[in-house]
Amino acid sequence: MNTAQQARWVRFTPTERIARSMVYIVVVVAVIWSLKTVEVIPEFLYDAPEQTADLLSRMWPFDWGYYPTVVHAAMIETIHIATLGTLLSLVAALPLAFMAARNFTPFPVLNWVAQFIFVTSRSVNSLVWALLFVAIFGPGALAGILAIAFRSIGFVGRLFGEALEEAQKGPIEALNAIGAPGSMVLAKGYWPQAEPAFWSIALLRWDINIRESAVLGLVGAGGIGLALNASLDNLYWDEVGLILAVILLVVMATEIISSKIRARII
């Protein structure tokens, strides 16, 4: 229709066109391939809204009596797991981040070792870390804390390492110029510049960890997930509903608290 016009104005250069078309084709092919091979039973799909509605109706009214006996303590434990796990990961990630920052540690081998630890930490899901630690330490909060910490080291370390690399050279060169020792350069040159980033990364991860720690109990690593698992196995949906509501509240409260703290310290 507009062929005459395209001689004068085309939106993309031919290479751009080809690159974009390729991406679109790949997306379409990938989706169609997945749709064809994935085992989805259509009847289940049609049934889904009805089943979901049925589940929800069985959850309400909640079994409020379950809160003081089990849910409260379990939720507190979950919060402790998340917080202690986050703190532990901060302690471990801090030196590793300095090791990964190329401007602070001018040895590629050390940078690489730190990066490798980060990648390993991030590539293993916290549930898998939890499985491993449950196998080692037995079920309970200890496995949960370690799972949270090991999963978070990579996250905190990578982001904080990047923040350190963005530190301005000026103050650091000034300290080096007056012959300040390495620890002094670290404390007065790097740390003040990167500190806000550090706390904001820590808060962000804490926020994520509260959510994550709520499921660790499903594999035996303590907290509210244990209670949830028990209620699910027994098909006590009114308990499940209560637990989900409590998780929702805590997660939302965490989000509000962390954004309040962030506004104050940054």
Next chain:
Amino acid sequence: MSTSPAPNPASWRSRAFPARWNKRMAWLGLLLYVIYATSIIDVTWERFVRGIANGGTFLARMFPPETAPERMALVYSGLLESIQIAILSTFFGVLLSLPIALLAARNLMPPMVSWAARGVIAICRSFHYVIVSILFVKAVGFGALAGILALIVATIGFVAKLFAEAVEEMSMKPVEALRATGAPFFSIIFLAVLPQVAARFIGFTTYQLDSNLRNSTMVGIVGGGGIGATLFTAYRRFDYDLVLTILIATIILIMIAEALATRLRRIFQ
């Protein structure tokens, strides 16, 4: 604190470096918390030490990783299903995120609409995808479908939230200019809003594809299909060598995906 000139060097020092009591109190509080929390939780040193010894035998049982062909085929089909779950959940999740995010953007929509959309996003975000997939397993049965639906919910929670924020951060000036030309609403979206946020949207999408792939390896633990199911079965049967094989395969897959996602982002930049 006082404004009069200080008579002796000691108070100069305290003026140049005022003690930051708030900060010290915060550190002290944190320390007290750690002591308190570890004391009420069942974490003991002796248990930790016993575990370390345990860990040795555990690791020993993992090596060497399982390589028997029929087990490898199991791993392969599990991974494939995880990839499919990731692709489908990202595709449909992103498709749904677009309109939800536009509805949630406070600079384009009246408060009523944006609050409703924000509520949907907040609920999608608040539950961990594993919890959501438990519910879907109960609703639609074991298998990939439950995993896909759970990750669609997670995708909306992440992509729609960030995309709505991107839309809110964009410049309203072109929007104003196009309004002034009498452009219809959707034309304004297509020509003033999307060009400003498209690059970030593609960034979020590739990031989410990456993270859906990670998560799709986990939904199987609660019955949502994919490699996670294979992993959990192996774990429960104490086939720790197979567990290690699955972990290695998963990590390789995730690393490849991360590299691909980075490439993809560059094409659209």
Next chain:
Amino acid sequence: MAKTEQIHMSSDRRQPALSIKALRKEYRPGQPVLRNINLDIAEPGITAIIGPSGTGKSTLIRCINRLVNPTAGEIWFDGIDMAGLDRRDLRKARRHIGMVFQEYNLVERLSVIENVLCGRLGYVPAWRAFFRRFPEKDVERAFQLLDSVGLGADFATRRADQLSGGQRQRVGIARALMQEPKLMLADEPTSSLDPKTSVEIMELLSALSTQGAIPVLVNIHNVGLARRFAGRIVGMSEGEVVFDGPPSDITDEDLAKIYGGEGWYS
């Protein structure tokens, strides 16, 4: 759509293009920004609104095409009262009013030609806009307009964020002209430009206004430019018109009345 066109055609040719009656605007109740504006714009050529910052010049301009909704009063344009239009009719009416902005308000990430074609969005369905399937004659006209605002065809595929301020404002003017406007509004079109470019842009607006017989309403705070290019000056102070006449009539007393204080202008 055809029906509204008919109304436009049949409107009395001798009536002023724009007639503002008793216009009042309050952003916060009881604090009027515009008190009682009465203004008729009949002739092609530049009408300059001058006045101190915060006196409601921008608000006045934006009330005309209802980017800002007036609190009370009438805005007759082309035989209809803009103030009383619903969304749909407002959209149609806006197509005939071009607008040029202080900060150009281009879509930075689109090409120049796409920005110019944005002027046609009121006439083109949204799906066509999405696929950039603009009618051939629109694209042709866009190229012509690029020429007539002093940018060559080789600017067409450049991205708007690669242009200088003066070039961007030329694109902004081309976009406004693309609407085939019966009235042009310009909100501080030169305030973000250097003095030389400001003069060039005012020259361009003035030439286009005469060529196309389009009345141009410019709000401007540079009195020199206003005197040089406008056929008529409207002086505003505290939300009211305090001067209205040809540039030759404006005296130091008038300027003192508009801007307050004395002696700064000589």
